Amino acid sequence: MPPRQVIPTLMPEWTPSSQHSYQTADDSASPPITPTSQVSSFESSLSQMKPTYSTIIEENMDTILDKIRPFVKKITASEQNKKTINQYTLGASAGSGQFGHVRKAYSSTSNKVVAIKIIPKKPWNAQQYSMNQVMRQIQLWKSKGKITTNMSGNEAMRLMNMEKCRWEIYAVSRLRDSVHVVQLIECLDSPFSESIWIVSDWCNLGELQWKRDNDEDILPQWQRLIPSKCSVSKFAQKILQDMTRGLQYLHSQGCIHRDIKPSNILLDELENVAKISDLGCCIFTPRSLPFKNANFEECFQRELNKIVGTPAFIAPELCHLGNSKRDFVTDGFKLDIWSLGVTLYCLLYNELPFSGDNEFDTYHKIMEVPLSSKVNGSTLNDLIIKRLLEKNATLRIGIQDLAKLILPDQMDLSEHSKDIDQSILSKVKPTRSEGPVRRFFDKLITKKSKKKASENVKDNVFESANSKVTPPVYIDTGSQKETFSSTVLRSSPDSSDYCSSLEEEAVQVTDFLDAFCDSNGSVNNLNVKNDERNTEMKVEKSNSSSHSSFNIPTPIKALIRLKNTPVENRNKSYDKRSSDGLTSPSKNSAEEKHRVYNPEPKKLAHSGNIINFKTYINSADNDRQETVEDVRTYLNFADNGQA
Numbered sequence: 001m002p003p004r005q006v007i008p009t010l011m012p013e014w015t016p017s018s019q020h021s022y023q024t025a026d027d028s029a030s031p032p033i034t035p036t037s038q039v040s041s042f043e044s045s046l047s048q049m050k051p052t053y054s055t056i057i058e059e060n061m062d063t064i065l066d067k068i069r070p071f072v073k074k075i076t077a078s079e080q081n082k083k084t085i086n087q088y089t090l091g092a093s094a095g096s097g098q099f100g101h102v103r104k105a106y107s108s109t110s111n112k113v114v115a116i117k118i119i120p121k122k123p124w125n126a127q128q129y130s131m132n133q134v135m136r137q138i139q140l141w142k143s144k145g146k147i148t149t150n151m152s153g154n155e156a157m158r159l160m161n162m163e164k165c166r167w168e169i170y171a172v173s174r175l176r177d178s179v180h181v182v183q184l185i186e187c188l189d190s191p192f193s194e195s196i197w198i199v200s201d202w203c204n205l206g207e208l209q210w211k212r213d214n215d216e217d218i219l220p221q222w223q224r225l226i227p228s229k230c231s232v233s234k235f236a237q238k239i240l241q242d243m244t245r246g247l248q249y250l251h252s253q254g255c256i257h258r259d260i261k262p263s264n265i266l267l268d269e270l271e272n273v274a275k276i277s278d279l280g281c282c283i284f285t286p287r288s289l290p291f292k293n294a295n296f297e298e299c300f301q302r303e304l305n306k307i308v309g310t311p312a313f314i315a316p317e318l319c320h321l322g323n324s325k326r327d328f329v330t331d332g333f334k335l336d337i338w339s340l341g342v343t344l345y346c347l348l349y350n351e352l353p354f355s356g357d358n359e360f361d362t363y364h365k366i367m368e369v370p371l372s373s374k375v376n377g378s379t380l381n382d383l384i385i386k387r388l389l390e391k392n393a394t395l396r397i398g399i400q401d402l403a404k405l406i407l408p409d410q411m412d413l414s415e416h417s418k419d420i421d422q423s424i425l426s427k428v429k430p431t432r433s434e435g436p437v438r439r440f441f442d443k444l445i446t447k448k449s450k451k452k453a454s455e456n457v458k459d460n461v462f463e464s465a466n467s468k469v470t471p472p473v474y475i476d477t478g479s480q481k482e483t484f485s486s487t488v489l490r491s492s493p494d495s496s497d498y499c500s501s502l503e504e505e506a507v508q509v510t511d512f513l514d515a516f517c518d519s520n521g522s523v524n525n526l527n528v529k530n531d532e533r534n535t536e537m538k539v540e541k542s543n544s545s546s547h548s549s550f551n552i553p554t555p556i557k558a559l560i561r562l563k564n565t566p567v568e569n570r571n572k573s574y575d576k577r578s579s580d581g582l583t584s585p586s587k588n589s590a591e592e593k594h595r596v597y598n599p600e601p602k603k604l605a606h607s608g609n610i611i612n613f614k615t616y617i618n619s620a621d622n623d624r625q626e627t628v629e630d631v632r633t634y635l636n637f638a639d640n641g642q643a
């Protein structure tokens with residue numbers, strides 16, 4: 001029998017040192033990336049690169065490892081057929097995300113039902129890391145002396161994936177003191193395991209659902225959480241209260257989630273709570289991390305200004321894509337408040353508040369389309385519309401004030417709550433990245449804005465583009481107390497169900513932007529120009545060190561059109577039969593209650609990354625060929641630095 005492959009592990013010391021330059025079976029298909037002239041140009045750009053939030057985290061990985069070590073256990077027993085692993089018996093699938101697959105399992109030591117997320121060490125989505133990112137990462141590791149030998153692309157991707165997992169495990173291991181965050185139990189790994197296994201609390205009602213056939217429908221999942229007289233507004237109020245507690249806890253830990261949305265909120269019937277899950281995109285404030293760096297605050301601010309999250313849920317202050325007249329993100333916690341507002345809007349109205357033909361269109365709508373017509377006098381509705389979905393982040397309600405408004409035990413009995421939590425406003429002004437993609441998006445948005453402005457002259461229904469004039473609403477806390485603690489609020493048209501379309505998939509364009517920007521935020525010696533007829537793109541190399549112009553003549557809508565609609569992949573059903581037999585043998589009533597919610601496994605397309613032109617090329621049909629050629633040229637430029 002051939003010797004078993006040794007694969008990198010969460011805990012580096014578990015991988016025998018002789019195996020650091022391992023070659024696995026599938027690596028043979030991926031030749032090592034050797035230092036070519038192309039890579040050398042990356043090296044020179046690396047030397048000019050500013051530190052980033054992630055490079056600081058990476059530099060301090062030893063500290064992160066120390067913190068997660070107590071939660072990482074070696075795989076001691078597993079069956080080939082994957083029915084058991086250590087003390088866990090695996091049951092039904094709960095669904096898949098971009099990075100892994102979740103299964104229900106039963107722990108024979110705690111007699112509890114748990115969720116196990118199985119993340120392949122080699123990303124199953126080959127598009128997860130671009131060639132640029134991989135090469136850049138390899139060069140970074142080399143420059144830091146972390147690796148000395150040549151490394152295959154697959155190997156590098158595995159290590160990058162491992163770092164991502166370490167960060168997420170670190171985040172959840174720090175957030176174990178709230179019932180409103182899904183609790184990490186432990187992680188399983190070994191040098192022979194192709195996957196990392198993350199064990200957490202099981203939330204039997206699954207993801208928060210919002211989409212329904214009729215606005216007035218009450219979904220079965222909602223009724224399980226609120227068995228008595230459930231209504232849309234009562235359910236939305238419950239989610240608002242639970243998420244406020246969850247976000248307040250995250251805030252107290254210095255954690256910004258950055259991807260709050262229905263599919264990252266899990267419902268648990270046993271504890272009768274909604275919980276925040278999926279900390280993969282989160283960041284912690286420098287002050288809350290156990291290491292220091294002179295550049296940390298500046299890097300943190302820059303990181304805050306990157307577009308991370310899910311387009312339809314991204315706050316307006318992130319959507320301007322380089323328009324220097326717009327505000328920067330100064331208070332990261334307000335990003336989560338906005339996303340919570342979008343989530344609650346979905347529950348109330350059975351639709352997304354801002355949904356465009358494509359991601360750019362969505363960003364444009366988030367910034368420009370006012371929601372003032374939705375104000376209807378209902379306390380809950382108006383709180384969401386006016387205070388959470390306030391486009392001006394400084395006027396948007398902060399988490400502490402929200403808690404004082406709506407949580408019975410924290411209500412502020414003073415006349416009015418102040419809106420701005422000064423303690424979390426940053427004094428450091430972030431450096432804006434003026435990379436080509438941002439400028440490109442900027443032009444696109446500016447063009448659209450002009451068009452919209454001229455439309456507005458004709459159509460008075462829409463308010464001014466930047467509706468900063470919405471006055472803050474101060475809700476009388478006396479009546480508020482009654483309203484939120486007992487009264488069924490007046491309902492607007494409803495909403496709920498989770499939607500697993502691209503509209504709800506996280507997007508991260510940051511590494512791409514970084515890859516092209518040197519420390520001045522400019523692109524190294526590259527100009528992309530379009531010809532006069534705007535039909536053909538030419539790529540030139542120049543020696544100019546100034547910001548390059550970057551014009552792509554192709555209709556961007558065609559490039560980034562969403563592939564799914566929110567109508568697909570939804571309406572999961574309950575499996576009341578507990579058919580996988582994973583409920584505890586003790587059969588106590590609590591365990592019985594914790595019966596299986598067994599949704600159809602999600603079949604998601606991978607990330608709706610707006611710069612993922614490669615996917616577009618692979619899926620392009622003939623009538624888009626002209627565009628495809630442009631994109632191909634563009635990719636050649638992106639991957640090779642040449643036309």
Ligand SMILES: Nc1ncnc2c1ncn2[C@@H]1O[C@H](COP(=O)(O)OP(=O)(O)OP(=O)(O)O)[C@@H](O)[C@H]1O
Pocket residue numbers: 094095096097098099100101102115117182200201202203204206207263264266277278280506599602
């Ligand atoms: N602790 C849990 N309890 C019950 N179900 C869970 C739990 N964690 C995840 N799930 C289910 O498993 C599915 C996949 O979860 P996962 O976190 O991988 O997906 P996701 O939220 O789409 O993440 P990603 O953003 O990484 O793609 C989810 O749809 C959810 O219903």
